[in-house]
Amino acid sequence: MAVWALGLNHNTAPLDLRGRFAFALDQLTPALQGLRTSHVKHPEAAILSTCNRTEVYCASDSPQIDHTLGWLAQAGGVPADALRDHTYLLQDGGAARHAFRVASGLDSMVLGEPQILGQMKDAVRAADQAGALGTTLNQLFQRSFSIAKEVRSSTEIGSHSISMAAAAVKLASNLFEDLSQIKILFVGAGEMIELAATHFAAKKPAGFVIANRTLERGHKLATRFGGAVMPLAELPERLHEFDAVVSCTASTLPIIGLGAVERALKKRRHRPIFMVDLAVPRDIESEVKQLDDVYLYTVDDLAQVVQSGQANRQAAVGQAEAIIDAGVQSFMSWVGQRDSADGVVSLIQQLNAKADSWRSIEIARARKRLAKGEDVDAVLEALSHGLTQKMLHGAMAELRASNTETRQDAAEAISRIFLR
16 A cells, blocks of 8 residues: 655645635535546545645555546646746655654744644545545544654644734734733634634733625624624724734635735724734735835744744653654554555554554653653653553453453463463
């Protein structure tokens, strides 16, 4: 079984190009159907699309990479040769490693950020509902989630993280002397806007308004923070009322144009407006950035701010990579076991990989406790206890099986393995 991942992200492609390949959740089912039918053999498939990346994961009896690239290029209206320069391709173990790193927040613009895991789960759920998620990709992603959980619990990878929302507040503080004196407009009511609103609400701004197509959803979010709600259609006429605008919708076209911003500035007598566009594709026309009294930041513009806390988390990266390495070995052994006629050899490899995975997890946990100054003997005791518990868990579960025949067979096998 071949597994491959083709994608573009914040490191390989500019914002406007990434915007051409953004898929909203409700677009994933038809996109997956088109992707699979465009291949000679219909592969298992899943599409992960966020503000920082679009990635296509596939699995089939043999790789069909050119077909995947051709489909993605057509979807974004870009020639395949031009797109190739901005994409990365990973196969088999490399694809698994990449998926595990993405889920764990190691490949994000914000090192260790947790939102990507939820976005990946949404992508997997959509692929499953579309009937595109087969056994191999399901196994790949379930292992991704498990490894991400271990990385989060066993390392400090998520500590000291500065999110996009926190970065926006930091930049606004550089422009406005007192954020409690400004009026803020949030455009949209999704996860990113909720996160941004949470950070800005802590500064107790003078005005707090949510503009959204669906008033009910906007009202729910506005009520939570003691703000107001307004229809999205009123935005052009009321834009001048706000000192700061934070936008993140699923619109495929900009919803705040140059003309609307120019008219707002005129009504404000050119008092500055702080604008943050967290959407991909853009919610705010790029030309707005050229206006003298507008301070517009996109997700890419926020990159330098969110990097500021990364030095404090680099020490945890090595521990996370060790967990991921073991996970890759385990996954590839599982794939090999499915493909190989000699199941015994594959089983041995899988057992070794599983044992290495347990060892890496317990060592990472022990190092974390030692770094906090805990007693060495206590840490070693916990490490040995953790390993033995993991090693015996499966055997104990079989011995507790409700089926008498199954329990007897398990008892005989476990006695031969552990007690001779």
